[in-house]
Amino acid sequence: MLAEIITIGDEILIGQIVDTNSAWMAQLLNSEGIRVKQISSVSDNREHILKAFAEAAERVDIILITGGLGPTKDDITKQTLAQYFGVPLVLNEDALTNVLNIFKRYNRPMLDVNRMQAQVPQNCEVILNHNGTAPGMWFNEDGKIYVSMPGVPFEMQYMMQDQVVPKLKQTLKLPSIVHKTILTAGEGESYLAEKISDIESSLPPHIKLAYLPKMGQVRLRLSGDGEDEAALKKEIDVFAAQIVERVGVNVIAQEDKPIEKVILDEMASRGLTLSLAESCTGGYVSHLLTQHAGSSAVYLGGLVSYANDLKQHILGVKEETLYQFGAVSEQTVIEMVEGALRQFKSDYAVAITGIAGPGGGSEEKPVGTVWIAVANANKTVTKKFTFGNKRLQNIERSAVSAFFMLNTLIKETTT
Amino acid sequence: MLAEIITIGDEILIGQIVDTNSAWMAQLLNSEGIRVKQISSVSDNREHILKAFAEAAERVDIILITGGLGPTKDDITKQTLAQYFGVPLVLNEDALTNVLNIFKRYNRPMLDVNRMQAQVPQNCEVILNHNGTAPGMWFNEDGKIYVSMPGVPFEMQYMMQDQVVPKLKQTLKLPSIVHKTILTAGEGESYLAEKISDIESSLPPHIKLAYLPKMGQVRLRLSGDGEDEAALKKEIDVFAAQIVERVGVNVIAQEDKPIEKVILDEMASRGLTLSLAESCTGGYVSHLLTQHAGSSAVYLGGLVSYANDLKQHILGVKEETLYQFGAVSEQTVIEMVEGALRQFKSDYAVAITGIAGPGGGSEEKPVGTVWIAVANANKTVTKKFTFGNKRLQNIERSAVSAFFMLNTLIKETTT
Incomplete structure (x- = not known):
């Protein structure tokens, strides 16, 4: 079963807001076996919207429309739907009661434009909006289903989940x-593709493999469709197991979860704690960890030591080390990681020092040179990386590489 | 001039990633006077992509395509473009040199699939990708411009800005x-709109004012079009000056620059240094500062003290204070900020402690309660905030509020 999502409104087209609704809807639809064939964002323009409806009806069976249902003049979705179906707008009593109740609840005076929100195209079934004044609308015409919903994320989300x-x-x-x-x-898309090309070639036509790369990480996604969900799941699991075995140490998780969350969950389940000593990543690694609820069970904290003085003063890196080898060196990163373990009293620590750029590079240590160390009480592992010359990329790649090293050390330590 | 953005790839259609590229591109295009008429996300399917190209060519003059340029089998944009234009794929020497250089730089073995990335449709002009192996492609056919770019955000962004x-x-x-x-x-959209409504009403028809709100910040953007650029600039400057005077202390900058960069530039020009003591923001404030090149001239470093032990041990927050008032309290945030000034020997410091959520709230201190302090040697300013119950929003709002407070203290100290 195929669907198209049509978002109506200029704010997406001028880049004022990022369209997060569509991804949310697509995830939900996919999990129910409805494949989204296209997402179209169109402007608040009658001709353009009519064309988008007609094009979608040629492609798919279900057309989900968000936006353009507000009380102001630039919101024309409802009038355009009425025109599309060749029906008049009529007042819907249930929708009116809903609007009246909302205004009563907030004790606000009701205007004519609010009353007009209860008007809907004659051929629709109203989907009540428990979180706002604009009703949703369900149309079943010529074998196609059209659903129009508000663009406000939580209004749309409740409507989708509870009713649509x-x-x-x-x-x-x-x-x-x-x-x-x-x-x-830890490995790129093409390396992986070569490594598992025979497994990929052996996939039956109803199962597809997608490579989703993102800064030092690649997600491999197997997708299949069929009648018997349990059998399909089993079939996909067999191929997944083959891929996991082949890819080996580079597999971080067998689910779609950020690498730092995989580490946090593993450490939490084993009662382990973590601290950081970040230099060139400047707090980014810390931020990635702490964006996740519950990270405080594992992550004790960390130091961002941009100035050498802090490396010495707080972490206990020796002045001679900094003088002799420089801040970006194996010796310094070892003293940083061991200083973090000692000072912050954590089971594991990560230290990162490098030249993020664009300034600060030299012939010997060009921009993009990064030393990373991960350690626990028994073992310290270091690695030197040579990334590129883009600051933000160097920060992101350093973070992912550090998580990969940490994950490897943690895994190693169980077995 | 009208454009359409076409994103190719299943990851958007199954909702695995949110399409942030399109909003970024739309903003940039709008600022150059190119209006985005439609954004279409289509699947990795040849027929579907061909149809999307044809439909877009009927609507607009410029078709910007992202995604589907990787080395793997599911990436078919290039082959589909060749079919669309009825031309073969040919090897491009410049693109091949670029691929070779990238593999040389990272010292990795080059595979056949990588070499194939240098193949492009015969009728295209290659846009070199300085950040990856997939070349961009520029087509000028039948009065329409088609540009195909990688979907990886930073590769696309550099290509758009520097070349496209x-x-x-x-x-x-x-x-x-x-x-x-x-x-x-520091103030919301509707407050600002009310405050400058008469200035807004006095704008001539060729100058428009847009409110661009984002997490505690609102950018006011005046845009005008005309023939005489110099005269237009002067005209806009007059209105801008009126708005700046009216909005007063809430004006951070008269340019489109992130608030933390405004602060870094001001502090650098005055030779001032900064340190941080972050708790609930977990390194995010530090990351915002250090993403900017040259931040090390101002920012010495900071502590992320998730565990209370670190607050005491490194910053010198007293155990009694934590015991008596709790980690989220005015007393603690004062000791944190003054500890940061002392320990990190900076001219200014910022401290943040709060309950980001979703756990950890109480009746007295609900999720979203945040204390922020900013200080220099002579003055410490504190403020309590009550944000909402969304973790990431609380982190972001705390960061912006801290920067606003810091900016105010720094400004105050000159005069």
């Missing part, structure tokens, strides 16, 4: 779609 | 568009 998806499942006979994602790090 | 936009400006006759942005913080 259940109604779609009830109305249509949906096939099963199964995804399985394998997160890898 | 300059080439579009050179090829097309674009009208002059002048923008002037005023960055504000």
Whole structure:
């Protein structure tokens, strides 16, 4: 079963907001076996919207529309739907009651434009909006389903979950779609592709493999569709197991989860703590960890030591080391990581020192030179990287590389 | 001049990634006077991509395509472009040299699939990719411009900024568009709109004012178009000066520059240094500062003290203070900021402690409670905030609020 998402409104087209609704909807639809064939963002323009509806109806069975349902003049989705279906707008009593209740609840005076929000095209079934004044609308015309919802994320989300998806499942006979994602790090897309090319070639036509690369990480995603979900899951698991075995140490997780979350969960389950000593990554590694709820169970904290003085003063890096080998050196990164273990009293520590650029490079140590160390009480592992000359990329690549090294050390220590 | 953005790849359609590229591109295009009429996300399917190209060519003059240029089998943009234009793929020497150089730089073995990345449709002009192996491609056919770029955000961004936009400006006759942005913080959109409503009403029809809100900051952007760029600039400057005077202390900068960069530049010019003591923001404030080249001239470093032990041990927060008032309290944030000044020997310091959520809240201190302190040798300023219950938003709002407070203290200290 195929769907198209149409978002209506200029704010996406001028780049004022990022369209997060579509990704949210697509995830939900996919999990129910509805494949999104296209996402189209169109402007608040009648002709353009009519064309988008007609084009979508040629491609798909289900057309989900968000946006353009507000009370102001630039919101024209409802009028355009009425024109598209050749029907008038009529007042819907249930929708009116909903609007009245909302205004009563907030004790606000109701204007004519608010009352007009209860008007809907004659041929629609109203989907009540429990979180706002604009009703959703369900149309079933010429074998196609059209659903129009508000663009406000939480209004749309409740409507989709509580009403639209259940109604779609009830109305249509949906096939099963199964995804399985394998997160890898430390090797590039083409290396992986070569390594598993025979497995990829052996996939049956109803199972596809996608490579999703992102800064030192590649997600391998197997997707299949079929009638029997359990059998499909089993079938995909067999191929996933082959890939996991082949890719070996570069496999971080067999689910779609950020690498730092994989590490946090593993460390939390084993009661381990972590601290950081960051120089060139400047707090980015710390931020990646702490964006996750519950990170405080594992992560004690860390130092961002941009100035050498802090490396000495807080971490206990020796002045001679800095003088003799420089701040970006194996010797310094070892003293940083061991200083972090000692000062912050954690089970594991990560230290990163490098030249993020664009300034600060030399012939011997060009921009992009980064030393990373990971350590626990028994072992310290260091590695030198030579990234490129883009500051933000160097920061991101350093972070992913550090997580890959940490993950390897943690895994090693169980076995 | 109208453009359409076409993103190719299943990862957007299954909702695995949010399409941030399109908003970024739309902003850049708009600032050059190119209006985005539609954004279409389509799957890695040849027929579907061909149809999307044809539909876009009916609507617009410029078609910007991202994604589907990787070395693996699921990436078919290049082959599909060749089919669309009815031309073969040919090896491009410049693109091959670029691929070879990248593999040489990283000292990795080159595979056949990598060599194939240098193949492009015969009718294209290659846009070199300085950040990756997939070349960009420029087509000028039947009066329409098609540009194909990688979907990896930083590769696309550098290509757009350095090559595609300059080439579009050179090829097309674009009208002059002048923008002037005023960055504000500390007050919301509707407050600002009310405060400057008479100035807004007095704008001539060729000058528009846009409110661009983002997490505690609002950018006010004046945009005008006309023939005489110099005269237009002068005209806009007059209105900008009126707005700046009216908005007062909430004006951070009269240019489109992140708030932390405004602070870094001001501090650098005055030879001032900064350190941080972050708790609930977990390194995010540090990351915002250090993403900017040259930040090391101002920023010495900071501590992320998730564990109370680190607050005591490194910053010297008293155990009694933590015990009596708790980690999220005015007393603690004062000791944190003064500890940072003392330990890290900086001219200014910022401390943040709060409950980012979703856990850790209480009736007295609900999730979203954040204390922020900024200080120099002579003055410590504290403020309590009550944000919402979304972890990432609380982190972001705390960071912006801290920068606003720091900016105010620094400004105050000159006069």
